[in-house]
Amino acid sequence: MPTTAPQASTATILRAAGVRKSFVMGDTRIEVLKGCDLTIRPGEFIAIEGRSGSGKSTLLHIMGALDEADDGTIEYAGRDLARESSSARAGVRNCEFGFVFQFYHLLPELSVLENTMLAAMIENSWFSFRSRRAELRDAASAILKSLGLEHRLKHRPAQLSGGERQRVAIARALMNKPKVLFADEPTGNLDADTGRQIMAVLEKLHRDAGQTIIMVTHDRALARTADRVLVLKDGILKNADRTPSTTG
Amino acid sequence: MYKLTLILKYLRKRRIAWVSLLAVILCTAMVLVVISVMGGWLRMFKEGFHGATGDIVIARPGSLSGFPYYQEMIERIEQLPEVNGAAPMLRSGGLMKIGGYRDVVQVVGLVPEKMGRVNGFTQSLFRQTQNADTATNQPSFKLPLPADEYRAYADRAVTDPADWPGAIVGTYVIARKNEKGELERPAAAYRLPMTITVLGIDEESSSVDINNKVQRPYWVVDDSRTKIWQIDDKTIYVPFELLQKDLRMEAFGDAPARTNEVAIGLKPGTNLEAARAKIRDIVIDIAKARNLPMEEIDGVVALGAPVKVMLWQEVNAKFIGAVEREKVLVTMLFGIISIVAVFLIFCIFFMIVVEKTRDIGIIKSVGATSAGVAQVFLGYGLAIGLTGAVLGTLAGYLIVKNINWLHEMMGTLMGVKIWDAETYAFDTIPNTLNPNEMIVIFCVAVIASVIGALVPAIRAARLNPVEALRWE
Numbered sequence: 001m002p003t004t005a006p007q008a009s010t011a012t013i014l015r016a017a018g019v020r021k022s023f024v025m026g027d028t029r030i031e032v033l034k035g036c037d038l039t040i041r042p043g044e045f046i047a048i049e050g051r052s053g054s055g056k057s058t059l060l061h062i063m064g065a066l067d068e069a070d071d072g073t074i075e076y077a078g079r080d081l082a083r084e085s086s087s088a089r090a091g092v093r094n095c096e097f098g099f100v101f102q103f104y105h106l107l108p109e110l111s112v113l114e115n116t117m118l119a120a121m122i123e124n125s126w127f128s129f130r131s132r133r134a135e136l137r138d139a140a141s142a143i144l145k146s147l148g149l150e151h152r153l154k155h156r157p158a159q160l161s162g163g164e165r166q167r168v169a170i171a172r173a174l175m176n177k178p179k180v181l182f183a184d185e186p187t188g189n190l191d192a193d194t195g196r197q198i199m200a201v202l203e204k205l206h207r208d209a210g211q212t213i214i215m216v217t218h219d220r221a222l223a224r225t226a227d228r229v230l231v232l233k234d235g236i237l238k239n240a241d242r243t244p245s246t247t248g
Numbered sequence: 249m250y251k252l253t254l255i256l257k258y259l260r261k262r263r264i265a266w267v268s269l270l271a272v273i274l275c276t277a278m279v280l281v282v283i284s285v286m287g288g289w290l291r292m293f294k295e296g297f298h299g300a301t302g303d304i305v306i307a308r309p310g311s312l313s314g315f316p317y318y319q320e321m322i323e324r325i326e327q328l329p330e331v332n333g334a335a336p337m338l339r340s341g342g343l344m345k346i347g348g349y350r351d352v353v354q355v356v357g358l359v360p361e362k363m364g365r366v367n368g369f370t371q372s373l374f375r376q377t378q379n380a381d382t383a384t385n386q387p388s389f390k391l392p393l394p395a396d397e398y399r400a401y402a403d404r405a406v407t408d409p410a411d412w413p414g415a416i417v418g419t420y421v422i423a424r425k426n427e428k429g430e431l432e433r434p435a436a437a438y439r440l441p442m443t444i445t446v447l448g449i450d451e452e453s454s455s456v457d458i459n460n461k462v463q464r465p466y467w468v469v470d471d472s473r474t475k476i477w478q479i480d481d482k483t484i485y486v487p488f489e490l491l492q493k494d495l496r497m498e499a500f501g502d503a504p505a506r507t508n509e510v511a512i513g514l515k516p517g518t519n520l521e522a523a524r525a526k527i528r529d530i531v532i533d534i535a536k537a538r539n540l541p542m543e544e545i546d547g548v549v550a551l552g553a554p555v556k557v558m559l560w561q562e563v564n565a566k567f568i569g570a571v572e573r574e575k576v577l578v579t580m581l582f583g584i585i586s587i588v589a590v591f592l593i594f595c596i597f598f599m600i601v602v603e604k605t606r607d608i609g610i611i612k613s614v615g616a617t618s619a620g621v622a623q624v625f626l627g628y629g630l631a632i633g634l635t636g637a638v639l640g641t642l643a644g645y646l647i648v649k650n651i652n653w654l655h656e657m658m659g660t661l662m663g664v665k666i667w668d669a670e671t672y673a674f675d676t677i678p679n680t681l682n683p684n685e686m687i688v689i690f691c692v693a694v695i696a697s698v699i700g701a702l703v704p705a706i707r708a709a710r711l712n713p714v715e716a717l718r719w720e
């Protein structure tokens with residue numbers, strides 16, 4: 001375990017160091033990430049920009065404990081996620097992180113409200129969910145209401161427009177009050193207007209609630225909405241925030 | 249919590265799940281019906297044979313001339329505390345002529361008054377016991393009608409028809425089933441004259457002597473239904489002494505009277521084997537004193553056709569064994585069909601997992617563990633198994649309970665008749681269920697469904713969430 005300076009960890013919520021990842025496709029081995037370093041402070045809104053296929057999603061998945069790096073560390077709240085068990089990582093995804101994907105990824109069989117409550121359903125056992133149901137339902141409804149979806153609670157994803165689906169996906173990501181929100185091309189599947197609405201939602205979350213957001217996009221204009229923009233190119237993050245404490 | 253929600257949603261919304269549910273229902277019902285019918289058949293078979301045979305039989309298989317000194321045996325056997333009664337029985341092939349109809353029959357000579365304490369023969373009689381008007385515990389061969397009536401019906405006879413003896417016939421000798429499956433007896437069923445021809449048996453060579461042909465007229469006085477078709481179709485019961493005489497087995501000069509069998513009825517709850525041992529001791533005793541070939545005396549096995557003391561199961565071993573093997577065979581066949589159902593569930597679940605790959609990625613991305621995902625699919629299998637087993641057991645129960653009605657409907661609507669009394673020995677299909685078998689079949693159905701879901705569940709659990717999310 002690398003020793004970490006105490007003052008740095010108080011100012012850091014999530015840190016990636018030396019992250020490498022390659023994929024084998026047939027005979028060829030594609031090195032997608034060749035050592036990425038990134039430190040995120042609480043409340044930051046970070047955008048990672050890069051061309052399609054540059055490995056942005058891969059990096060986001062690794063930082064979000066969805067995927068494992070070949071090498072490097074992902075440090076979250078003093079824990080190295082790469083060394084945690086898969087069920088511990090599942091717990092982090094459930095309670096600490098939230099994900100918004102380009103293609104919404106809602107469960108078609110569940111209603112808007114049920115989709116929103118998914119993280120809470122996973123977190124709670126049947127009994128604790130039953131006893132907290134009213135409270136959780138209110139919380140989910142409140143989030144949906146804040147996203148302008150209060151009239152859509154009983155609908156199925158298939159009955160919604162793209163922008164509405166993405167707002168449901170955001171609501172689902174926010175359900176368990178995540179410390180870090182990961183957004184992978186959240187507007188990539190939407191028209192310009194709807195995309196702007198979604199961006200407005202993210203900005204508002206960041207500004208009003210101090211939500212830490214890591215967003216990935218291939219759109220330079222969108223990236224500029226963030227506090228800080230990094231570029232992923234040739235497997236390396238440029239303009240990366242290299243605080244003195246991370247070098248080691 | 250999500251597991252239950254997803255299971256319920258998938259159950260309701262996935263059409264394909266209904267197919268696996270249907271497979272479980274059908275297989276459960278099918279196996280239950282087959283095991284119940286075959287098991288019921290086997291039990292009816294055993295009960296029928298037990299009732300027709302008695303508990304223990306002394307016989308000399310392979311010999312036509314039977315064995316002597318049976319009165320002595322009966323006398324001593326009847327003194328045993330566990331014995332209810334013992335009676336001699338004769339069996340012979342014969343020729344029956346009734347109206348213009350002739351057939352080869354089995355002629356059984358018996359002492360009717362003794363049969364009530366030996367086996368279920370009395371209960372099988374229609375006129376004398378089952379027909380409430382003439383019910384009696386003392387069945388007999390006595391002619392039920394006034395003498396003049398018989399004389400009127402056989403006016404050209406040489407001997408006085410009122411003196412002819414009575415005979416009891418197997419039900420199907422005189423009765424037929426109508427389309428509704430009810431037994432119909434002719435109006436003059438118990439005024440029917442018939443002739444039985446038997447051949448006397450030469451004691452010395454124990455062979456049939458063609459010159460000893462005896463033809464005797466009888467009146468049908470009753471019919472016996474043991475419910476075993478092979479018995480009821482072609483058996484004629486006549487008075488023991490008459491048949492003994494006709495077969496030349498009565499006492500003659502120095503030669504003692506002989507019989508083919510002694511049937512013994514035991515008191516209820518008696519241990520068969522223990523009783524057999526005691527009866528064997530008596531028979532061995534007499535065999536030693538009278539120099540009879542006994543199956544085994546002092547460790548020496550007799551050759552030829554020795555006298556044997558057999559349990560009722562041994563007497564009917566050929567029939568019972570065949571039915572038992574058939575039950576095992578059919579159950580195995582349907583068990584194999586049920587394995588196909590497990591495979592079907594496996595395939596359907598695999599399809600569902602493939603189809604739901606992205607959903608699996610989604611719930612994993614929101615924090616579901618691999619174990620949790622596996623539980624969703626195992627729970628799904630369990631839900632299908634439980635629902636299918638409940639409905640299948642219910643369906644099987646209803647089918648078995650109404651199987652004779654269903655069979656009749658099939659007969660009238662489609663002209664299909666599967667259950668044939670000639671093949672299956674019984675005129676109705678057994679319709680009883682064994683609760684233990686029901687429980688076992690239920691549990692096997694549930695377990696099989698979970699097993700079918702096991703491999704797909706493991707595959708789902710192992711899915712990498714990122715790859716699952718990329719799934720198109």
Ligand SMILES: Nc1ncnc2c1ncn2[C@@H]1O[C@H](COP(=O)(O)OP(=O)(O)O)[C@@H](O)[C@H]1O
Pocket residue numbers: 023024025030032050051052053054055056057058059715
């Ligand atoms: N599971 C995989 N197997 C093989 N190659 C992959 C896999 N996942 C991603 N890649 C490849 O890695 C590269 C980066 O992918 P990705 O992170 O999705 O890029 P981006 O999100 O920047 O468009 C692409 O060339 C892609 O084809």
Ligand SMILES: [Mg+2]
Pocket residue numbers: 056057058184185
């Ligand atoms: Mg991408």
